[in-house]
Amino acid sequence: MSATQPLITMKGRKDGLVLVMDEACAYRDLVRELKEKLAANTNLYKEGPVISVKIQAGNRYISAAQRDQLKEIIHSFDHLKVDDIQSNVITLEDIAKKKAQEKIVPIARIIRSGQVLSIEGDLLLIGDVNPGGTVSATGNIYIFGALRGVAAAGSADDRKSAVIVASIMKPTQLKIGQVISRNENNTIDEMKEDHLLECAYLDEKIGKIVIDRVHAALKKRNLSFALEKL
Amino acid sequence: MGEAIVVTSGKGGVGKTTTSANVGTVLALQGKKVCLVDTDIGLRNLDVVMGLENRIIYDLVDVAQGRCKLNQALVKDKRFECLSMLPAAQTTDKTAIKPAEMKKMVDELKSDFDYVIIDCPAGIERGFRNAVAGADHAIVVTTPEISSVRDADRIIGLLEQEKQITPPRLIINRIRQHLLKSGEMLEIDEIMNILAIDLLGIVVDDDGVISSSNKGEPIALNPSSKAAQAYRNIGRRILGETVPLMVLDEKNSFFHRFKSLLGMR
Numbered sequence: 001m002s003a004t005q006p007l008i009t010m011k012g013r014k015d016g017l018v019l020v021m022d023e024a025c026a027y028r029d030l031v032r033e034l035k036e037k038l039a040a041n042t043n044l045y046k047e048g049p050v051i052s053v054k055i056q057a058g059n060r061y062i063s064a065a066q067r068d069q070l071k072e073i074i075h076s077f078d079h080l081k082v083d084d085i086q087s088n089v090i091t092l093e094d095i096a097k098k099k100a101q102e103k104i105v106p107i108a109r110i111i112r113s114g115q116v117l118s119i120e121g122d123l124l125l126i127g128d129v130n131p132g133g134t135v136s137a138t139g140n141i142y143i144f145g146a147l148r149g150v151a152a153a154g155s156a157d158d159r160k161s162a163v164i165v166a167s168i169m170k171p172t173q174l175k176i177g178q179v180i181s182r183n184e185n186n187t188i189d190e191m192k193e194d195h196l197l198e199c200a201y202l203d204e205k206i207g208k209i210v211i212d213r214v215h216a217a218l219k220k221r222n223l224s225f226a227l228e229k230l
Numbered sequence: 231m232g233e234a235i236v237v238t239s240g241k242g243g244v245g246k247t248t249t250s251a252n253v254g255t256v257l258a259l260q261g262k263k264v265c266l267v268d269t270d271i272g273l274r275n276l277d278v279v280m281g282l283e284n285r286i287i288y289d290l291v292d293v294a295q296g297r298c299k300l301n302q303a304l305v306k307d308k309r310f311e312c313l314s315m316l317p318a319a320q321t322t323d324k325t326a327i328k329p330a331e332m333k334k335m336v337d338e339l340k341s342d343f344d345y346v347i348i349d350c351p352a353g354i355e356r357g358f359r360n361a362v363a364g365a366d367h368a369i370v371v372t373t374p375e376i377s378s379v380r381d382a383d384r385i386i387g388l389l390e391q392e393k394q395i396t397p398p399r400l401i402i403n404r405i406r407q408h409l410l411k412s413g414e415m416l417e418i419d420e421i422m423n424i425l426a427i428d429l430l431g432i433v434v435d436d437d438g439v440i441s442s443s444n445k446g447e448p449i450a451l452n453p454s455s456k457a458a459q460a461y462r463n464i465g466r467r468i469l470g471e472t473v474p475l476m477v478l479d480e481k482n483s484f485f486h487r488f489k490s491l492l493g494m495r
Contacts, residue, residue, distance in 0.1 A: 112386055113384040130383045132384065
């Protein structure tokens with residue numbers, strides 16, 4: 001690689017600046033060149049509207065601390081704002097976490113009063129959740145049995161697309177992401193009615209959790225996506 | 231080697247002590263050697279229900295702390311030669327005894343008796359853990375009330391974590407037939423749906439239970455009572471017989487048939 005070849009290529013696009021970074025050089029050199037280049041061209045973006053900046057790091061891993069540093073450098077110029085930092089590389093730890101959130105965990109038991117079942121990924125429970133029992137999953141919850149207790153789907157990072165499906169839907173409380181809904185009806189009446197295979201999802205238009213028959217809920221965009229994995 | 235059965239419920243006042251006393255009595259009636267153990271230290275009742283209060287000299291805590299031998303603390307029943315009771319202490323509390331000590335005592339009793347019936351205190355704390363420590367089997371008592379079913383569910387969950395105990399069996403106590411008919415009480419099927427364990431028996435609410443326990447005579451000794459009949463059935467099921475559930479509906483009684491003939495329902 002010749003010394004004249006730039007480590008950072010700046011490209012101007014309609015929607016802002018794109019910084020393409022060299023993959024092989026030292027990160028230290030990259031930071032130095034970034035500072036130099038931005039300082040050299042400072043008259044280009046001194047005035048006018050805020051320009052969004054996209055960084056393409058290619059096959060270079062950028063740690064969270066490095067991300068912060070890059071943002072700090074760019075934000076030191078008034079009219080620049082970091083939109084996205086793209087990298088083709090993620091750590092094994094992150095991919096393991098991601099994988100755990102995507103798997104379906106099958107469990108066959110009754111969740112009784114006072115018991116808490118909390119898993120990463122989608123929960124496939126064969127058995128009931130009794131009143132006073134709690135199930136929670138970072139993904140969706142599918143219950144082959146009666147849901148009479150508390151269920152929390154999309155619990156980790158406020159996933160609004162998560163759904164809760166149960167053969168018999170008689171929950172005391174439902175939680176999807178950060179939205180909670182509860183049942184106001186009398187407990188004894190609740191236990192006498194039966195509803196078969198219902199699905200709870202978050203209707204973002206009204207910001208409330210809605211319970212519907214599974215096939216009716218299937219028509220909703222977010223649910224068909226969620227059920228694909230089954 | 232006998233079997234140890236703990237009678238528990240979580241909630242108080244559902245009839246653990248009454249059930250313990252009556253199950254012990256019916257097993258003794260069948261000629262089995264039975265020992266009742268009261269683990270409700272500080273709030274003992276089993277001795278009163280059995281009418282043996284004035285015979286207590288030593289108690290459970292005395293045995294655990296080595297003040298007497300196990301045999302010295304056992305109180306013989308006045309009606310049955312084969313029925314004994316190990317009373318709880320009244321002057322201290324549940325922390326006076328450890329689960330390991332309790333288990334040792336129950337193991338010792340099991341070598342002498344066919345059945346050791348352990349009456350568990352209400353709650354899920356130390357007293358509960360003491361009571362289940364030495365048990366091989368468990369009977370969960372509930373009434374047809376939501377609060378009581380909820381607590382029974384909690385207790386079943388805790389019992390399932392005790393590896394040495396076989397799956398618990400259920401007694402539904404104090405069923406009031408008129409409330410059941412009007413639909414104001416949980417039905418047996420609904421309770422079974424939620425708890426999902428084997429049903430050992432159902433016992434109707436009987437005024438005789440109160441008067442007999444005040445007299446210190448378990449109701450099981452009075453064969454004309456419906457509750458007594460239920461307890462006898464439970465006893466036979468514990469011994470391994472297959473006994474059909476009692477029919478709660480009284481429609482077939484002569485009086486009802488007479489009424490329905492007249493269209494009075």
